[in-house]
Amino acid sequence: MATPITSASTSSASLTIVSWLRSFMDRCKLEKNGSNFADWDAQHRLAAQGDDKLRYLTKAAPTEITTRSTPAARQTYEVYQKESAEMKNVLIFAMEAELQRSAIKISTAHEIYMKLVNMFSQAPRVIQYEAASAFFDLNIKEGQKVSPHVLKLMEHVETLKMHKVEIPNELVIDRILHSLSKIKAYVQFRVNFNMQDKKVSLDELHKMLVQAEWDMGLSVSTTKDVLNVNHKSKGIFKKNGKKGKKRTPNRNIAKTSEASSSKPKYSAPSGDKCHYCCGVGHWKRNCSKYLGDIKAGKVILVGPPPSKDKGKEKQV
Template sequence: MATSSTPSNKSLGKDSWLRSVMDKCILKDDGSNFLEWESNIKSAALSDNVLTYLTDAPPIKPGPRASSAVRTAYDDHVRMSNDIKNVLIWSMSPKLKLSCISLNAYEIFARMITMFSQTPKVRQYDAAACFFEAKLERGQKVGPHLLKMVEYVDILERLGYNIPKTLVVDRILHSIRTKFAHFRVNYNMNGIDKSYHEIHELLTQAERDMEASGSDNRDVLTMKLKNMSLGVKKGKGKEKPQFKKSSKKHNKGKGKAVENGNPKAKSVKLSETECFHCNGKGHYRRSCPKYLEDLKEGHVTPIGFKGRASTSKR
């Protein structure tokens, strides 16, 4: 049985879908990425019309009295199975490769399912946990992050758990809040409704713009949202600050006095105020008891009265 590292071109051509997954998804020793590996292998094998070599047991070797047509069909099956086996081995970690050298394609695929497959309930729990805990890490590209989240949603839908689109979008925006906070605010404030593909396109393009310009992500995203007509008004230019710092020459009164570190009399405490009528402290003349009593008896002129002062003695 052939054990070469790459499949022959005789059965699986250069344009084979199955060959295209050999380097894209390597099955890890612990099977932590088994769901992704299994999905890629099945999809590619289905495209090449060779899925039965993985899911159906191989035919029994024909006896010496079998017809030439039966022998030919068996030889063709063995040849194709060997090619598919090489693809499977190439897409595994070195440790798993060694354990599958002596097996055919059907046996390899069945062993991996036995080792790493999970019950639907466990797969549902793991996919939901990964989806709701996903977070865009520092230095991570936003494109693969979004595709991974959508993949978790697809797994849940295949298991019969449908998540509303609005909840999926909210969870995606929440997972990228650190780097794309301004995008999230504009998306929610303007009532925008975009598909997963459109959100992916907007964010990946915005990320490329930020990397190319080296500008702050807030400025680049604001410009991107304007260009994409996501509800942000055009032609306004940069926002002007609502308030400007006043120069010192425009400050008057108390504010100027405090700024220069030289408080005026207005800031003097009431307990230090001297009455102009009785020369006492702690009150003004208008509230002086002696002044009010003299005013009642007509011994003094009321404050602000310009007429002739009373000549009465105190």
């Protein structure tokens, strides 16, 4: 009775693993032109290796069983065929439709995987050259976060290590610091770091740079700038729309107009003489005696009232 229980539990665990792999690979499907094969392959191998499934991709099937095969050989062959069939489904599930049609006809997961490697993988020398070029050419850009930049450089170092190209730790640190030299805020960090002459790992340097970014306010200022731009951009598209909210009059404009209307009119220069009362310092149209005589009916005007008349009044 113990054997069936173990078999059922193993089968259930296997289904769980395959289900997890499918959900994992669904987020990274292999494109039909193979442009993302390097990332796809790295993630797929990592997932398969974690679940002890990588051997079904990299190793060929064992020799087919015959009448002379031992029970152990039969069991090994049957397990391989079953696991390989599950991994084949995972591989096909992680491709675009154009690649799936040709992969379905292939019998094992190993054969499918090797076909993809032959079709899309780059030569080791090409991978090494591209990683080295990116490592020595990559520089941080204005407004870019320091963490993704440093992690990208560290990724290129790991790629070179995989191809047996070792770069000394001190050289990697110098290259990372030099890649930040376009941002003036990091120049002082580099000076202080070199003066202290600390021996740190790449992970420790990454942590120090992230902390320095925060202390210098680079991460905060970038966020504020984005928020300010978004705030200023509100309402820009309302002008181009067919309909918009009715504009309310500007209170500042109203206040300005009221202030301007309440301002006193220009008075005559101190040397000018009134042609009505012969007084000095005002004009006839502003003369209090003249306006009072008009109100009293002593002066009869021909034409518009004196407050609006720009010409000379005719006196009768």
